[in-house]
Structure formats: structure tokens, C-alpha cells
Amino acid sequence: MIDQIFGVWNYWIVFILMMIGLYIVISKKSLLKKIVGLAIFQTSVFLLYITFGKIAGGTAPILTDNVNEIYSNPLPHVLILTAIVVGVATTALGLALTVRINKAYGTINEDEISASDLVEYHEKYLEDK
């Protein structure tokens, strides 16, 4: 029982982080905090992959003279290097959009943005009348 819970502790960390990240993305009103949540969410997935790649007692997968050396699976690391770059691109694009939204609306709160849009809509409506 204890083994089932603590023996796989890294998976627990992965899924706790995953849920924290997803919760922030869903619940927070601030556009900036959503990006932070997204970054946490993605990081949890990176940890998941790294966990798969680890072999007990394995070293870094670098070619040495010792043929029988146990080494960790390098493929998940390579995949995650790619995923990290994608994550950086996502974060950068999200931050850039947040900055532009702040410039256009004067706020990065979701509710205030939709209120501002609504005001604009009604002004247009009155103009049309």
C-alpha cells in the first residue's frame, strides 16, 4: 500500500502539477496567470516523459569504454528538448499577445476585457440607430 503511493512518487508529482496547472488555466481571470498555469501544465508533461526515460541505476547516455554500462533512455530527453522549445514559443507568443492586449484594452483581466467589448458594442449599436 505504502509502496503503491510513495513508490511512484514522481508520478504523483507529475499529476499534482498537471492538475495545478490546468486549474490555473481554467479558473484564473488574469491572462498572465493563465500563461503561468499553462507553463506549469506543460512542465508536468516534461517530467512525465523524463520519468519514462529513467532506468534504475542508469547513467547519462554518453558513449564510454564500458560496454556493459546501464544508461537511461535518451529518446524521451530528446523529445522533451523539442517540447521545451515548443513551450517557450507558446509562452513567448502568449506573453506578446498579453502585452498587446494590455496596450489595446488597458487591462489584462478577462472580465474587464469582455465588459470593455460590450461597451464598445453598445456604443456602435447606438451609433447605428
Place this chain on the structure above:
Amino acid sequence: MDNLILKVCTKVLFTPIILFGLYVQFHGDFGPGGGFQAGVIVAAAFILYAMVFSVEDCKVIMPPKLNFFLLALGAFLYGFVGIIGLILGDPYLSYDVLGTTKEAGQHIGILLVEFGVGLTVCNVMISLFYSFANFNFGKKNND
């Protein structure tokens, strides 16, 4: 920031950081390292320079236009090395034909590709820094 110590230290550190970046870049064939890490290290030198002096000063040594050109050039290099293999009769991204032997070909190919990666990562980092550093935060204007 008008601190003499910081400025002198930055001037002293600037070259070693880039040198270390190049070491990591070309060490990538044999051990830990490679384009991603090297690119970030080299970019760190420029960002340090921009933070201690000013973004305008940094734009003198790395003009945004050059920055953007190098950014595209790095990615282009990556793709182009793949195309060389294509033209010489192998599938895309196959480096065997680049050298006299298979190993030499792979070696040259990886070196060039990693250089492209390093160039792109470095310039992406710098251009990200540029685009956020000079931004007029908190000011509302509708454009």
C-alpha cells in the same frame, strides 16, 4: 544603470561568455552541449550587455535587422544542409554523403546543423528580449 563596477565587469565577462558558448556549441558532438544550450549562453551575454548598459547600446552591436536575418539564416542553414543530402541522392536530412566516409559525413552534418540551431536559438532569445525590453507597458493607446 551608472555603476562603474558593473560596467567594467560586463566588459570583462562579455567575451568569455561568448567563448564558453562556442565551447558548448562545438563540444556538442562528443558530450553534453549543442546548439540549444550554446545559443542561450551566447544570447545571455548580449542580454547582460543590454541590461547593464542600455538596450540602445546593445542594438548598436546587434542591430534588430541583423538579428532577424541571422534568426532566419540559422533555420535556413538547418534546412539547407538537409537539402544538400537530398541533392546528392540521399533522403532529406541524411548526412552520410557529406563526407568521404559515413562517419565523417555525419560529423560534418551534425556540426553544421547544430551551428544553425545555435544561431537561431541565440537570435530568437535576443529578439524576444528586444521585443519585451523596449515596450511601453501600462500605457493605453488604441492602435
Place this chain on the structure above:
Amino acid sequence: MMPFIIKNLPILIVITPLMFSLIVAVLNNNRLAWTLSTFASFLTMIFTIFLCFEVSYKSNISYYLGNWPPPLGIEYVIDRISIIPIMIVSVIGLIATLFAHNFFTLEIDEKLVSKTYSLWLLTIAGLIGLITTADAFNLFVFLEISSLSAVALVALGSKVDRKALVAGYNYLILGAVGATFYVIGVGLLYGVTGTLNMGDLAQKIPALGLNKSVIVAFTFMMLGIMVKAAVFPLHIWLPNAYAYAPSPVSVLLAATATKVSIYIIVRISYTIFGSSYEIYSFESLRYILLYLAILAMFAGTIMAIFEKDVKKLLAHSSVAQIGYIVLGISLATSPGIASSFIHLINHALIKAGLFMSIVAMGYYTLKRIDVKTIAGLGRQLPITFFSFVICALSLAGLPLTVGFISKLYLIKAAYMSEGIWLPFLILVSSALSLIYIWKLIEGLWYSKKSLKIEKIRELPEIYLPLLVITFLNIYFGIDAGLIIDNSFIASDALMSGIR
């Protein structure tokens, strides 16, 4: 030269737009940037046509990147199934690029136009790569390439309307969550099978029996892609993103982006998990998809009826049309999948034509293409209006247009597997779609001109792409053999993978 091209066709269709996007990015001349983009998408289409002939007698082309054989290396596979979405993307890509020039110079800052073309080509490259690749992780990379560049393109609409920024932001966040879900699924699959190649996965999954990891992986992957494909309750990002994007971007994304994601849904459920069909019976998921598709048909249509902004109206109608396509997939029979492939092609033609003609009229009103602001414009722009009417009637499914063909086959397939109630619902929602189409036609032709614009004239520059799309809409409505045959070949190939 020729054998070299033939040998490398699967990679050439991806790297041509990719490399050109890097060249275009550093150009300063907007006209030159457009010319090069047109050239790149033209080359891509030529290569795709070669590929069509190649596939038609080889039926399965696989290409090893860097000469590393799968499952070690990345494999690109072109077969009778994937050639359909590739054809859609490259043809619509070329037509939309031809169409783009006037609108980009008008709607985007002059300094940014060449970079916009770079993003544009990158989107096309990402979408084509997404279809070609047979490596589950490589698919994720292309998914992000295409969606990040698409987000940037959507957000470029901010010069006209600041809402584009928020629309782009929502697209980014939902898209990134979807893509990350997909990666979680791929990771779990990799954990239990140790491979990322789709063909290899399909062979290894049945041996695992009823494995919880595989079920969870399947759920994550499907959910992630369903966000990208805008299947009904996950479609929230779509209407705003299409409505506030610059006009050519609306054309490109509406016609291609969701189609490609739907193709990936088919791939995941039939190619990767198809071989273990009996273990993870598609039955339960099939019914979820079926009911979601029916909801999408009605929700999209009703939202479109009450919408005033024309671009948003068309986007809501896209949600409904995606419902029809998913309905075909959820029938899980050969005619059902064939009908959804037919509608995949036809809807790309219809929506591209509709968006092109409506934004061509909106060229004058620019800021908001409202039902009111375009009133009476149809009489002044007869040729654009003619294309609009043809495409709109095609959307409703009038005989002699492509829309009729896809409705016919969809209803036939639905009747064969579900009985009479499903065709009835399809017909009702088609009839409802006539309401918003009529609303647009009435506004354009019968209303009095409300807008005072001097010198309204047609845009001869866009006649070529617009009339080609209109012609295709009619041509494939009369002589639909090409589309139908290939769709049935594709669906039979998919169903043969299910054991």
C-alpha cells in the same frame, strides 16, 4: 531531375513552403514576398499533383528521414487516405495565396506584410507536415508549428479590430492545452509500447490486451485533437478566431485547419487504435461522437441564424459543418467515413468560396462586415455576388453543387447504419441552414443600400481564385466521380486496418 523529384516527393511538399517561409521572412519588398509565396505554394501544388499520380499506382509511399528506418527514425507516409487532405491544403493554399495580396496590404501594417507571408507559408507547411508524418511525436511538433503561426496570423487582425488579440489569445491557450493533452497521450503510449511510429504502434497495441494506460492515452489523444478540430463543445475558440482574423487568414484557416485535425482524429481512431478495435471497442466513443455531432449541427446552425456579423456567422456554420463530418466518422462504416471524406473536400471548397466572396465585398466596409453594412452591395458587385450565391446554395445542398453530393452520401450512410431518425435530423438542420443563407442573400440583393461608399467597383485581381473556386463548386457537383471514388478507396483502406 525528374527521378530526383519523384523519389523525394513526400518531403518536398513539406520543405518547399518551409524553406520559402524563411526566405520570405527577411524580404523588405511586399510585392516580392507575395510573388515568392505564390511561387512556393504553386510548387507545392505541382508536387502534390505528381504525388497523386505516384500514389494512384503505388498506393503507399513511405519515406525515411535521414535514411533512418522506422521505428527508429521518422517516417513520412503518403497513402490513398492522406493524399485527400494534402490535396485540400495545397489547392486551397495556392488559391488563398493568390487571393491574399490586396487584403494583406490593406489590413496589416506595411512593415509586417512580408513577415505575415512567412507565417502564412509556415502554416501551410505545418498543416501538410501534420498529414504526411507517421510519427506520433513529430505530429505534435507540426501541430504546434501550424497552430502557433495560425495564432500569430489571427492576432494580426488587430489593426482592424482589437478583438483579434483576445481571439488569438483564446485560440493559443485552448490550442496549447489541446496539444499538451495529445502529448500526454503519446507519452503514455510510448511508456507502454516503446515506439512512436504509427504503424508500429498499431502492431504493438493489440498485444497489450486491456491495458489502462492505453485507454487513458487514447482518451487524452482524442480530446487533444478534438479541441483542435473544434468538435462541438470544444469549439469555443473557433468563431472569434475566424471572425477577427485578417480576411485571407479566415479563408485559409476555415478551409484547411480544422479539416486536417479531423483527418488526425480518423488516423488515431482507425490507424493507431484500429487494429485493436475489438479490445477497445470504438462503440462507446462512437456514440459520444455521434451525439456531439448532432448537437454541433443544430447549435452551429442556430447560432449562425441569430448572428449579425457575417464572418462570425460563417464561422458558426463551420461548426455545424464539422458536425456533419464528424457524424460520418462516428458511423464507423465504410460509406460513413467515405461520406465524411467527401464532405471534408466539399466543405473546404464551399467555405473558401464563401469567405472569399464575403470578404471581397467587405473590402469596402473593412471594419465590420455586418448584415446591415453589406446591404445592397450584391447589385453593385455582380460577379462576386454570383460566386457567393453559388457557394451559399452549395452550403445548403442544392442539386448540381458539391454540397448536394456530400449531403446525399451522408444521408445514405446514416440511413444504412442508424435508420430513419438520423437522416431526418440531417435534413432538418440543412433546412435550418437555409434561413441564414437566405438572410445573407436577401441582405445583399433585395435590401436598399445603406452604406454610402463612393466608387464601389469589383476587384478584378481576385477574379481568378474566386471563379476557380466557384467553378470547382459546380464542376464537382455535376461530375463528382473523382471525389467519390477516392473517398471510397480511402475509407475502404481505413476499414481494412480494423481487425
